[in-house]
Amino acid sequence: MSTTQQDAAAANANPSGTIKTSVSIYFSILVAGVLLFECLRTRFRHVYDSRRQEEHVFNVSTLNPPRDRPFSWILTGFQVSDDEILHKCGLDTLTFIRFLRLGQKLALLAVGCSAVLFPLYATASVTTSTDQSSSDPLTRISMSNLPERSGRLWAPTVVAFVIAIFAMRLLAKEYKLYVRYRHRVLSKMEAPQYSVLMTDLPLHLRTRQTLEKYMSTIFPSSIRNVYVALECATLEKLVGQREKVRGALEHALVKCEVSRKRPRHREGRSWTGMLMCKPGSRGYEVDSIDYFQDQLATLNEKVAREICSIEDAQSKLAIQIEEHERDMGSFDDEDELELLQTEAGRRETNTKSTQDVDPKKAPLLSRRGRAEQLRNSFGNNDDDDIDDKKARRQEQEMNQEEREQIRKERPIRAMRRAAFVSFTSLMSTQVAQQTLQSEDLACMAVMPAPHEDDINWGNIGLQYRTRAFGMLISSLISAVIVLFWTIPTAFVASLATVESLRRALPFLNTAFDEYPLLQDIFKQIAPLALVALSGLAPIVFNFLSGREGHPSKTEVRAALFTKLGYFQLVQIFFVTVIVGTILDSLKEILDQPKKLVSMLGRSMPQQSTFFISYVIVQTGLGLVLELLRVVPLVMSALFALLAPKHTRRERNSAWFGLRNIGQTDPFDPTNTLADCFLVLLVTLTFAPIAPLVCYFTWFFFFASEIVYRRQVLRVYKPTCFALGAYWPRMFKFCIIALVVAQLTLIGILSLKQTTVPPIFVIVLIVIVLLFNYHVITLYPRAAKYLPLMDCVRLDSARGLHEPTTPKFFFLDNVYRQPAMNQRVPIRADYRMLVNDYNEETALSSSEIHSLEDQQVVMSAV
Helix, strand or coil, X not given: CCHHHHHHHHHHHXXXXXXXXXXXXXXXXXXXXXXXXXXXXXXXXXXXXXXXXXXXXXXXXXXXXXXXXXXXXXXHHHHCCHHHHHHHHCHXXXXXXXXXXXXXXXXXXXXXXXXXXXXXXXXXXXXXXXXXXXXXXXXXXXXXXXXXXXXXXXXXXXXXXXXHHHHHHHHHHHHHHHHHHHHHHXXXXXXXXXXXXXXXXXXXXXXXXHHHHHHHHHCXXXXXXXXXXXXXXXXXXXXXXXXXXXXXXXXXXXXXXHHCCCCEEEECCCHHHHHCCCCCCCCEEEEHHHHXXXXXXXXXXXXXXXXXXXXXXXXXXXXXXXXXXXHCCCCCHHHHHXXXXXXXXXHHHHHCCHHHCCHHHHHHHHHHHHHHHHHHHHCCHHHHCCCHHHHHHHHHHCCHHHHHHHHHHCHHHHEEEEEEEEEXXXXXXXXXXCCCCCCCCCCCEEEECCCHHHECHHHCCCCXXXXXXXXXXXXXXXXXXXXXXXXXXXXXXXXXXXXXXXXXXXXXXXXXXXXXXXXXXXXXXXHHHHHHHHHHHHHHHHXXXXXXXXXXXXXXXXXXXXXXXXXXXXXXXXXXXXXXXXXXXXXXXXXXXXXXHHHHHHHHHHHHHHHHXXXXXXXXHHHHHHHCCHHHHHHHHHHHHHCCCCCHHHXXXXXXXXXXXXXXXXXXXXXXXXXXXXXXXXXXXXCCCCCHHHXXXXXXXXXXXXXXXXXXXXXXXXXXXXXXXXXXXXXXHHHHHHHHHHHHHHHHHHHCCCCHHHHHHHHHHHXXXXXXXXXXXXXXXXXXXXXXXXXXXXXXXXXXXXXXXXXXXHHXXXXXXXXXXXXXXXXXXXXXXXXXXXXXXXXXXXXXXXHHHHHHHHHHC
């Protein structure tokens, strides 16, 4: 039996006592946590009001805000409108807040229905059981107390209809609001709204000149900027190494100034050789300052040379284009469009003999031949079919001369198969996204461009085949983890007692007898292993999501939410309510699929106590940890104890995932949304079965909105560029929750041996599925694109502009890869050693005053 099942069994042994204990413990923690937060929030504003502290730096009038009244932050949070949250925090954060509100409304409706269900359940006469569970007050106010074939079984059926219809009404309303808010975001005058990402470009369009000419043919006078992504994995690696070396040099300089002694360290150390006692494995000792200065100079040269090599390959491609256009004469727009024929079409054309050609089609075939000649001048099929990830690994293993030689022979290899195109018209941007560019569906896909700070550059330019294979492997591994994660969890849980360890590992019996202290030590291993195992699944899911080829980090997090949602559904919900491990249950379900409904119906009424305790823990402990920022405080304390902090750069940078408490990240709702989905599933499932659960779920949603409203407005950094990647997935999980809730009710009604109510619930499931089909058919496409009527209106209001107008300067080089901007050599920022160091002096000190500052430092030595 898994850990969650053991907890559920223990909870259901004495329902009232279990809930009283949970309330007394965790609600006391909640009250104490809120009071402690009220005492700390005004004294440590850099911890609990960090976002406003950063904003106050640029607003002198708010440096000394008025004193807050006790608990005024609760009312202040609710006074912020949805439009303000959208403006300050972004669409994903607003979607999360509204989802909490949706959960409150559904739970509150269930609480209202409990006024009818409680008397019906409590006054029902049950003559079959006299044990403790049936006499417990909590059991008497649940559906378990109804006798078989009772007319009162219509009551939960009607309640299921009421809640499902109300839920569908809320979901439709939320989707409409989501569409409206997303259109508002898409209409902003920012780079992502005016840009698209084109993937799987054919060889002849992987240059700025050819792609810009092709796009200008379709969208004349609307193209502002075209940037074809470059293969610069080695450059990115060199830039990262250079940053590390600069940090090490600054660290050595500070140590030299403090100790008045030049630091030394060892290089060339081999830990494997030291373990094998090989001579010379300890390396050699070097002067740290001289060594890192030489390394920094070398890396500066390598970075500049690598950038020059890539730019030379681009220039060579441009020259090839001009030469071939001159050789082939006039190359008109029809020739350019002919280049988009598929490989099959080209092979079919090339295999036809000239005798079989219709004379009327000769000019067309002539243009195709010239187009094919231009295409082949850029590369061949080997260049097009190369594995992107493998090629990047091979490039990093080459030396500089080998990379330059390959780029000289095949300059197309320096270009990735993706490009960012920026327009000066919203209409052109939206039309480009909705237009089919090629009859090959895997070629020239157009999608919205992510924000420049949200780009996942490692996935830009991956081939469609690579992305599809990564998606397939990720889905298969995720499905295996979701279904069979109970097995390692159950194994670890089985080692929680010394007796089980003696049975599982007999060779430990002697050690336990001779050293009794080992028994106490091993008792602590199982809980620690369970904690580690529970935290391992999200890490694995995050790794898999990053390998699916998503172009933005937000989409990676949204894919992670999908996996966590299914994990919560199966491992927390189904594993808890179905007796036995998921492996045994799955085998039984596969043998007899109809048993799933009866298993849900048989197990669910007895699990209400466990889920009440689960929600109480999430409310009393999880929200307090979030409000007090316990995890960031612990990480900050570890950072203060362990991390090097000699230089300003070290104090402001993360160290092995640890960072200062004042440096907050943007709000990431991924894990929290997965937990909230489980609570919503519990609400919908238990609303007609055990309505008492909904009292606690309503309080959870209400308290969560209070806490997270303050956190997103006062603590977390804004993510205003978010485009709403979570809501479509959340809607899908809400539909799944409705269907699971109805299936559970059918199982219980079947066990009660009633005939007609289950049929009505089946009809309700059909209604939910039809509603889902209606919404999926209507709203996702409307939300994906900005209507062209709005585009025309906005373009007219903003005026028609030429591509070169200064008003669109924000589109210039915004999607240029960051590593390509690192040509300028960097030096250690020596001015950070003085007491009056600030960001303004830091911006100009490295290059302008480097020699002077070096003399200052060296004179101190």
